[in-house]
Amino acid sequence: MVKNNIDFKTNPTGIEIETRLKNRTNKQQLDLLRQGVKAWNEERQQNPQIRPDLKMANLKRVNLSTANLSGADLSLVNFSGANLTSANLSGANLSRANLSGADLRWADLSGALLDGTDLNGALLSAANLSKAKFNKTNLKGAVLSGSNLSNSEISEANFSGADLRWANLRRAVVSVADFRKTDLRWANLSEAQVVRTNLEGANLEECSIYGISTLGLKLKGAKQLSLVITTFGEPAIAVDNLEVAEFISRLLNTQKIPDFNNTISSKVILVLGRCTHERKPILDALRKYNYLPVVIDCETSTSKDLTETISTLAQISRFIIADLTDPRSIPQELHAIIPNLQSVPVQPLLHTSAQKEYAMFEDFQRYPWVLETYWYNAFEEAIASFKNKVIVPAEAKARALLGG
Structure with missing residues (x-):
């Protein structure tokens, strides 16, 4: 290690130490570094005020x-x-x-x-x-x-x-x-x-x-795909487009619907229920037909705030897809949406293992904007007929409700 050769007794203030070390040449510092990391780090620890x-x-x-x-x-x-x-x-x-x-x-x-x-x-x-x-x-x-x-x-x-x-x-x-x-x-x-x-x-x-x-x-x-627009600790909301993401963020933070491109708004689809990776084929099918699915991780919360968030998102959706197979929080969500939003169709999906819709859903079926439930045995089967059994009926109902 390089010696400082400074007499501390004659220089108790340490000014000479700092001056000499600052004037240490680039070559001397390189020589010290080549002695190894241990020697270098020890010197740094002894003289932390010096900038190499x-x-x-x-x-x-x-x-x-x-x-x-x-x-x-x-x-x-x-x-x-x-x-x-x-x-x-x-x-x-x-x-x-x-x-x-x-x-x-x-x-x-x-x-x-x-x-x-x-x-x-x-x-x-x-x-x-x-x-x-x-x-x-x-x-x-x-x-x-x-x-x-x-x-x-x-x-x-x-x-x-x-x-x-x-x-x-x-x-x-x-x-x-x-x-x-x-x-x-x-x-x-x-x-x-x-x-x-x-x-x-x-x-x-x-x-x-x-x-x-x-x-x-x-x-x-x-x-x-699946851009998460909520912060840590909140129910995850995922969308597929940066422009849509920024719009929805403003919407949720202000509770006011700002001006929005009609072309994009006609492509937003709210997807509820069955919050598992198994649902990915449905999202991919929507993307295939140029829709922008908005997905909420409904397993993270069933709070009043989540219900209000879903109600707000429903207002800007072309239609809603609700998988009733594993209901859990979905009755509360649909209860907040269906009776109060007459211009947005709801397309229910149900796996055949469920045998029938949950009891409360029968009350929703009397609303004309709730479509007939589509039953499926497997996601692969659902995707094969997705356009004809889900998208076409939902689009037709959306146009009818909007007077188109």
Whole structure:
């Protein structure tokens, strides 16, 4: 380890210590780093006030796992192929550094400056990138699954082809970025601001988008299925379109129906009951015919608030599909909808194992906007005749109720 060679007795204030350490050359710091992570971390612990300066160093393929590089000037450093797993890079300046192919899994890069940094193909799974600044950063093909990018600033960065599954981008500010063909499944985009960003071909399935704000997005070929628009702790409401998602969020938060594109409103279908993965074929069938299913996880709550939410969503639906096979909360939901909403058809579905509708449903069958129950033996059977047995009757009834 490098010796400080300072007489503490003649300098009790420690000013000379700080001055000499600040003047330590880049080469001396590199020599210390090459002694190993243990020696480097011990020195950092003894002199936490010193900001390491390693700019322009060649650290290609080095093993710096668990190294404390927090607050360091690492601009223009070549870290390509380096092992930086669990390293502390919080607050570090990594401007124009080369981290292509580097392993940064579990690393802490919170608050790091990544201006023009090359992270092409880097491994960043479970890394902490909260409050980091990505300006013209290259993350093409990088693996960021499970990483934390909350409150980060992303401007003109390239995330094309990156893996962001389960990533946390809550409250991130994203502008003019490239997310083409990026995998964002199960990512958290709650309260994020996303402006003039290219998401063509991206996969957004089952993203959490509560409170998201978007403008000028390119979404051609993007998969926008089952986007969750509610926050943690609330019954999950999922929709298939960002525009619809933002509209419904405003609707539920204000309880007022804002202006809405009639073409889209004629495609919204509320799906109730049987909240299982088995219902996916029904959703896929609706999507096949260009409808936008709105799905509520009715198993999470049977509260009054949920009933009011469902009633509000029913008002903007073309028609309602209600699977009565496993009723549980559905009687309460239908009781709030059917008697009070004469312009929206209700198409009941029932598996033959149920033998008959639940007792209270007989009272609803007298309403002319409640269609005849469609019985099915299996979802495969239901899907095969879905258009003729479900969609066509529901559409005909919707037109009749609207005077069309």
